[in-house]
Amino acid sequence: MDVTRTAFGSWNGGRFMHFGQALDEDRWIGSIRRAWQAGIRTFVTADVYGLGEADKLLGKALKQFPRDSYSLVGSVGHDFYATRRDGAKGYPRFTDPALRGVAEYPGYVRMAVDRSLERLGVERFDLLLLHNPDSIGYGSDAVWESLRGVRDEGLTERLGVAPGPANGFTLDVIQCFDRFHEVIDWAMLILSPLEPWPGSLALPAAARYDIGVMTRVVDHGGIFHDDVRPGHRFGPSDHRSFRPPGWVEAGHARLEQMRPIMDRHQLTALQFACAWNLQQQAVRCVVPTLIQEVSDGSKAIEAKVDELAQVSEVRFDESELRQIRSIGDNTGCMMLKGAHPTHEGDPEPDRWRVSADLAAAGERWNVDPSRDLLFRHP
Numbered sequence: 418m419d420v421t422r423t424a425f426g427s428w429n430g431g432r433f434m435h436f437g438q439a440l441d442e443d444r445w446i447g448s449i450r451r452a453w454q455a456g457i458r459t460f461v462t463a464d465v466y467g468l469g470e471a472d473k474l475l476g477k478a479l480k481q482f483p484r485d486s487y488s489l490v491g492s493v494g495h496d497f498y499a500t501r502r503d504g505a506k507g508y509p510r511f512t513d514p515a516l517r518g519v520a521e522y523p524g525y526v527r528m529a530v531d532r533s534l535e536r537l538g539v540e541r542f543d544l545l546l547l548h549n550p551d552s553i554g555y556g557s558d559a560v561w562e563s564l565r566g567v568r569d570e571g572l573t574e575r576l577g578v579a580p581g582p583a584n585g586f587t588l589d590v591i592q593c594f595d596r597f598h599e600v601i602d603w604a605m606l607i608l609s610p611l612e613p614w615p616g617s618l619a620l621p622a623a624a625r626y627d628i629g630v631m632t633r634v635v636d637h638g639g640i641f642h643d644d645v646r647p648g649h650r651f652g653p654s655d656h657r658s659f660r661p662p663g664w665v666e667a668g669h670a671r672l673e674q675m676r677p678i679m680d681r682h683q684l685t686a687l688q689f690a691c692a693w694n695l696q697q698q699a700v701r702c703v704v705p706t707l708i709q710e711v712s713d714g715s716k717a718i719e720a721k722v723d724e725l726a727q728v729s730e731v732r733f734d735e736s737e738l739r740q741i742r743s744i745g746d747n748t749g750c751m752m753l754k755g756a757h758p759t760h761e762g763d764p765e766p767d768r769w770r771v772s773a774d775l776a777a778a779g780e781r782w783n784v785d786p787s788r789d790l791l792f793r794h795p
Contacts, residue, residue: 418458418485418486418487418488418543419488419543419544419574419575419629420459420490420543420544420603420629420631420702421457421459421488422695422702422703422728423457423459423691423702423703423704423725423726423728424457424459424460424488424490424702424703425448425449425457425459425460425461425707425722426460426461426462426633426704426706426707427460427461427463427466427472427474427475428466428706429448429706429707429708429718430444430445430448430707430708430718431709432445432471432474433466433470433471434466434656435652435654435655435656436651436652436654436656436657436708437639437652437655437708437709437710437711438652438708438709438711440709440718444718445474445478446474446477446478447719448707448718448719448722449474449475449478449479450478450481451719451723452722452725453482453487455723455726455727457722457725457726458486458488459487459489459490459702460475460479460487460488460489460490461492461605461631461704462489462490462491462492462533462537463491463492463493463546463548463579464491464492464493464495464497464529464533464536464548465492465494465495465507465508465548468497469532469533469536472491472533472536472537473536473537475537476536476537476538476539477538479537480538484539488543488544489537489539489542489543489544490542490543490544490545491530491533491534491537491542491544491545491546491573492545492546492547492579493511493526493529493530493533493545493546493547493548494510494511494547494548494549494550494554495507495508495509495511495548495549496508496509496511496513496516496525496529498529498532499516500516506766506767507582509766510549510550510551510553510554510766511525511526511529512550512551512553512554512557513551519557519559522557522560522562522563523559523563523566525563526560526563526564526566526567527567527570527572530542530545530567530572530573534572540572541572541573542572542573542574543573543574543575544573544574544575544576544602544603545564545567545572545573545575545576545577546576546578546605547560547564547576547577547578547579548579549579549580549581549582549767550578550580550589551764551767552589552755552756552764552769555578555586555589555590555592556589556592556593556774561576561597561600564576564600568600575603576600576601577601577603577604577605577628578590578593578601578603578604578605579604579605580604580605580606580755581605581607582767583753583767584615584753584754585615585753585754585755585757585790586753586754586755586756587615587616587618587753587755587756587779587784587789587790588755588756588771588775588778588779588790589755589756589775590604590619590755591619591622591779591782591784592774592775592778594619594623594626594628595778595781598626598628601626602628603628603629603630604619604623604628604629604630604631605631605633606619606620606630606631606632606633607632607633607634608630608632608634608635608697608700609632609635609636609637609690609693609694610637610641610675610689610690610693610694610744611637611640611641611668611671611672611745611747612637612745612747613742613745614746614748614750615753615789615790616632617697618782618784618789620697620698620699620700621698621699621782622782623698623699624698624699629699629701629702630697630699630700630701630702631700631701631702631703631704632694632697632700632702632703632704633704633706634705634706635687635690635694635703635704635705635706636687636690636705636706637690638657638664638665638668639657639706639708639710640668640669640686641672641686641687641689642686642710642716642721643672643685643686643687643716644710644712644714644715644716645665645669645710646665646669647665647666647669649665649710650711650712651711671744671745672686674744675689675740675741675744675745678733678740678741682731682733684729684731685724687705687721687724687725688727688731690703690705691703691725692728692730692731692732692733693733693738695728695730696732696733696738703725705725707721707722707725708721748789748793749791749792749793749794750793751792752792753790753792754767754768755767755768755769756769756770756771756772756775757769757770757771757786757790758786758787758790758791759791
């Protein structure tokens with residue numbers, strides 16, 4: 418089964434990513450089952466979430482449903498099996514030269530996929546994503562041959578790439594599409610009406626190679642759930658509290674400018690954001706973050722699941738699309754990760770210099786690093 422228009426991610430519910438309320442096990446599993454019953458039929462997990470716990474709980478939740486009734490998306494890339502977490506940097510990627518050489522990539526990938534499937538209690542993925550790759554992961558023939566190997570063995574039907582965890586990686590994704598499009602079926606990118614940059618820069622290449630795009634953070638940190646409003650208080654470990662001061666107020670003000678378009682089409686804010694995403698070239702799936710906020714009076718996660726399940730096939734006209742893009746333009750609003758024109762020195766786990774090959778990929782797709790990837794609003 419291929420990926421469907423709406424998807425539920427195992428990071429939802431705050432249980433593994435430490436934002437919003439951390440749902441207890443019964444309610445977390447209940448939200449998964451509610452999603453399936455409401456018609457959401459794609460479920461996304463990553464082996465590193467909870468160090469395998471997300472896999473186990475997702476498998477437990479889905480066990481009661483026929484395997485051919487949903488699409489299962491797995492993600493591997495962080496080596497938490499033989500390493501320790503490096504603080505906020507997380508676990509290293511399996512391609513870190515300090516961990517293993519190129520010849521050991523196939524063995525690691527096969528082991529990680531086998532372990533994830535075992536925890537889920539299934540025999541195969543419908544889609545397997547390379548999760549948060551470093552500079553080696555995007556461009557290494559050996560990495561993609563290793564992924565091709567598990568596909569050819571029947572452990573997954575399709576392959577893809579999921580950049581992150583922060584935003585950026587534009588040139589890396591584009592070059593990855595150029596080089597490995599014959600094996601890449603899907604990519605997961607950050608995109609929303611309030612955050613079209615930089616994700617939209619990679620969409621033309623995805624469309625050219627018929628690579629499906631699933632978009633995350635569609636809700637823009639909760640703004641499009643309509644329960645993150647000015648004055649909202651986040652929990653002490655909530656990653657959104659590290660965003661620049663005023664981002665909630667600014668996002669809410671722009672959402673209100675878009676409200677007349679939502680009302681015209683009788684859409685909730687979340688449904689509006691999803692519909693806008695699904696009208697962008699190459700985007701075929703939306704996977705927003707669904708959490709229970711800690712504030713009083715916040716919308717129940719169950720209501721958010723129901724809203725996502727009811728995303729319609731509304732299409733905005735050209736005038737509306739121009740208006741949305743004008744209101745939501747965020748170009749240059751942050752320092753991006755991945756290949757970046759300001760980086761000097763050795764590669765870091767999530768930032769490196771723009772090589773000649775990456776610059777050439779940008780030129781092929783009209784992406785100028787010095788024009789299109791710089792932070793312009795300090």
